[in-house]
Structures are given as C-alpha cells and as structure tokens.
Amino acid sequence: MASKKIVLIFPKEKIDKPIVYHLVKDYNLAFNILKASITPDQEGHMALEITGESPEIDRGIKFLKDQGVTVEPLSKDIKVNWDKCVQCGACVSICPTAALYIKDRKTMEVAFDPEKCIACELCIRPCPPRAIEVHF
Ligand code: SF4
Ligand code: SF4
Numbered sequence: 843m844a845s846k847k848i849v850l851i852f853p854k855e856k857i858d859k860p861i862v863y864h865l866v867k868d869y870n871l872a873f874n875i876l877k878a879s880i881t882p883d884q885e886g887h888m889a890l891e892i893t894g895e896s897p898e899i900d901r902g903i904k905f906l907k908d909q910g911v912t913v914e915p916l917s918k919d920i921k922v923n924w925d926k927c928v929q930c931g932a933c934v935s936i937c938p939t940a941a942l943y944i945k946d947r948k949t950m951e952v953a954f955d956p957e958k959c960i961a962c963e964l965c966i967r968p969c970p971p972r973a974i975e976v977h978f
Pocket of ligand 1: 964
C-alpha cells in the first residue's frame with residue numbers, strides 16, 4: 843500500500859464532471875481531499891492524498907491526465923521566499939503538520955519541509971512580510 847499527495851488542476855470545462863470518483867470505482871484507490879477551490883477564472887484546484895497499490899495509483903494518475911486534468915506533486919504548492927523571511931517564527935506555531943519548524947533552537951532559524959506540507963494555507967496570513975507564497 844502506498845500513498846501520494848497530489849494537486850489536480852481542472853480546466854473550466856471539466857469542473858462539474860464526476861472524474862475523481864473513478865479513482866475509487868476503477869482503480870480501487872481511497873482519497874482524502876485536503877483542499878479544494880475554484881479560482882475567479884473558473885479553474886478548479888484540488889489537493890488530495892490518494893492511497894492504494896502503487897501500480898493502481900500510477901494508472902489512476904494517467905487516467906486523470908487523459909481526462910485533461912493537470913496533476914502535480916502537492917509539495918510544489920507552498921513556497922517560502924527566504925529573501926523576504928525575517929525569521930520571526932510566527933508561522934511555526936500555526937503550522938498543523940510542523941512543515942514549518944525551528945531548525946536551530948540557538949539561532950531560532952526557521953525551515954520548511956515541503957513533504958509535510960498539506961497546503962492548508964494557515965501560515966500565509968500570519969506571516970508579516972508575506973514571505974509564504976502559494977503556487978498553483
Ligand atoms: S500551508 Fe499549512 S501545512 Fe503547509 S506550511 Fe503552511 S501551515 Fe504548514
Ligand atoms: S512568519 Fe514569515 S517571516 Fe516569520 S518565520 Fe515564517 S516565513 Fe519567515
């Protein structure tokens with residue numbers, strides 16, 4: 843059994859199509875929606891974690907791509923602009939998965955582990971210099 847966190851980007855014409863349920867029905871995959879949104883230009887974004895046998899995950903992702911859905915690894919979504927970061931630590935206490943963490947207790951240096959990030963975006967607003975960016 844394996845799991846993968848991915849971001850799906852649906853073009854406007856596919857938003858209301860029942861595509862994702864095929865992952866369960868045809869590929870025996872379980873999925874957990876971490877986040878979903880529709881942008882003003884009507885593109886749909888969905889972050890989800892899929893679980894199942896590795897070959898089925900690969901086949902399910904190929905199916906999504908064949909449907910015109912863009913599939914990207916979830917870790918690409920949130921980026922910290924370290925040039926802007928002032929190391930205040932405000933994001934660390936708010937991050938539910940410890941993706942943002944104190945790397946060094948002496949210097950209080952903040953670091954980011956994209957593998958742990960679930961793209962909940964809770965860290966965006968509390969960051970004073972707006973150093974945390976969402977990339978879809
Ligand atoms: S988006 Fe959520 S999980 Fe990711 S770093 Fe920010 S607070 Fe943590
Ligand atoms: S809240 Fe922003 S400025 Fe403060 S440590 Fe986090 S990323 Fe850096």
